[in-house]
Amino acid sequence: MFELIKLRKRHGRPVIPDVLGAAVPPPFRGFPLLTEARCPDGCEACVRACPTGAVRKGPLRLDLGACVFCGDCESACPAGAIRFSPGHRLGATRRDSLVVDSSIRASDYAGSAVESRREIRRLFGRSLKLRQVSAGGCNGCEMELSACNNVNFDMSRFGIDFVASPRHADGLVLTGPVSRNMAPALRDAYHSLAEPKIVVAVGACAISGGLFAESPDVDRSFFNDAPVDLHIPGCPTHPLSFIRAVCDFLGRAGGRADDYRTGVIRSR
């Protein structure tokens, strides 16, 4: 008993108070800053280096939904036209918003890529229960999602939790490229969620297939009847990226709504 109290004292209060304002320190590779003006004529070194075809030229653009944030394009570029910033706010509601070019700055992207609809705020703003399904994931994203509810990140302060059954969930969080062998179970889990429901695709594999987009052992037909409401890039996706994107989606970011002690939500 006394040992427990001593331990409690020793470990203190490890929670990150302002988890929505927290930043990921460098050398974390987050939002890429593209400067096409620096590209040497005819150079395609970045395109050749990219393992997932996320980088394209004419004009220079990068698909955050396919990017594994390996930085191979940054190292291959002779002119510094691609630089990864530590910006972790990578989420986007629309798939095409994930393709960024030289005109998009990190702050513009972070401020606008996740749209918060009134309907979503009304339904899930105070409580969002999520069911996680891994379909061919490498357990990297899965472990980072688990970390979202550890005592550091403490995502539950926002009323966002992972639950044990699809029947208890408002949303499905998908990781992995959808292996052919998980496709039926994923579909079953999705259909077990009551309407209205949302789908969150986490990590390069889930969003685009990532490295496995061309694999014959992958079956992505699930997305034909399950529209994705929120895409959160990463490889794996950082817990802060996930929490911030979901909170932006729910209209929970900014002002007193961040207060973990009260959990008060401001009406909008």
Next chain:
Amino acid sequence: MSGKFLNIIHGQTARRADIPLLEIADFRQAAVAAVLQNGRIAAFFGHPLPDSQIELIAVLANDASGSLDVARTIAGKNGERYPALTPDCPQAHWFEREIAEQWGLIPEGHPWLKPIRFHAPYQPGRAPAPASAPLPGVTDYFSVKGEEIHEVAVGPVHAGIIEPGHFRFQCHGEQVFYLEIELGYQHRGIERRLRAGPDNKTIHYIETASGDSSIAHATAYCHAIEALSAARIEAGAQVLRGIALELERLANHTGDLGALAGDIGFLPTASYCGRIRGDLLNMTAILCGNRFGRGLVIPGGTAYTPEASAIRELNSRLDTAERDITSAVELLWQTGSVMARLEETGRLSAGDAQALGLVGPPARACGIPRDVRQDFPAGIFRYAQIPVSTWESGDVFARALVRWLEIQRSIAFIREQLPQACGPTGPDEALALEKDALTVALVEGWRGEVCHVALTDANGRIDHYKMVDPSFHNWFGLALAVRKNGISDFPVCNKSFNLSYCGFDL
């Protein structure tokens, strides 16, 4: 070990032509005999020859003598039969199921021949191809009959953030008589994507074999490529790789002890270890910008050289982490209610562990001093030894305690090596691989032995790449450990192994 097999030196290559081509009967007999004499199967796989015959290659490891032995045999074409090793050598059972599934060969006499990953054969054969690929989990399960016997099916979608797999329990009341573990849901075809490489994707596939073992798999791959290209690796890079590997072990072992505490409802250690695990991942992120070490280890060296300030920061965080882990973990051993749940639960005998060829903490928790860092050292582990941590009792407690002993030793290793990690690192450009060669790379990941076998073709490209995650050896150990235990102890038994689904399924 066996005169019929070719002895190769870990970290070097063998010409494929020099690998003895044995008759199947000799191959079988020599392999079975070697395993009986304290050997074990590190890898056993098939690959197609140009005439569509399937060549089987076995890599046997003898931990005591630190020797690796290789031989091959031609087992026939898709649809043909060969005498199975499994009846005389239980640890071959999953390897032979894999061979049967991939190449359509039938290991005659295999006691439980079923798919393991549920995919269509890689090569068309004599048998008419099925209309569609097999459905995962749709198969015959071992069943027990009796009036009060009931069956419990769990998965593939589990109640938590965890990968998919299917567990089929045969129970009598609360007691588990038999557990069958059916995997394959995570199969995404990594090995086949590596053929004709290396290319700009290869290292990324390797790193995603099992995300929590990114460093272990990347290091094994780099050892294989570097052996094939006779590359010299800077000492600083070897040190950095070793530090990253031990940080990976620290993070996962700490997370596992926390998760074990969580499974028995002991929240203080569960909460603190979960948090400390994050601190340890952040230490890896200081080295390379990724909490799982993605992009750090590359063929020829490491992609990053830590600044002196980063080394200082790591040192100070290591001190804090050590104090935090010590206080959180020692509480487990001091708490009677925790010990009551860990001791005598999920006990595995040393004999069974030896017969199944278990690796990593589950083997060491049965008193088997098996550790690649000692038996087949490569890189920094040739110069800096980490004592092997073992315990005798083979139960959940032993697997937890072995993790705690390893945590302490990994911390000491990292502390000792950090000052040397500042050395120059950096890859050589474009490594050219030896032609028609084979190499075996072993790395002690936090789960146990990661084994990669690379075969090159006449152009110096990868002809076949075999990855054996420690989970491939160990899943059946879990199935044995839960027998005669209450089914409610399954989670704690499962967590004490904490095996990889994706590393098995590939």
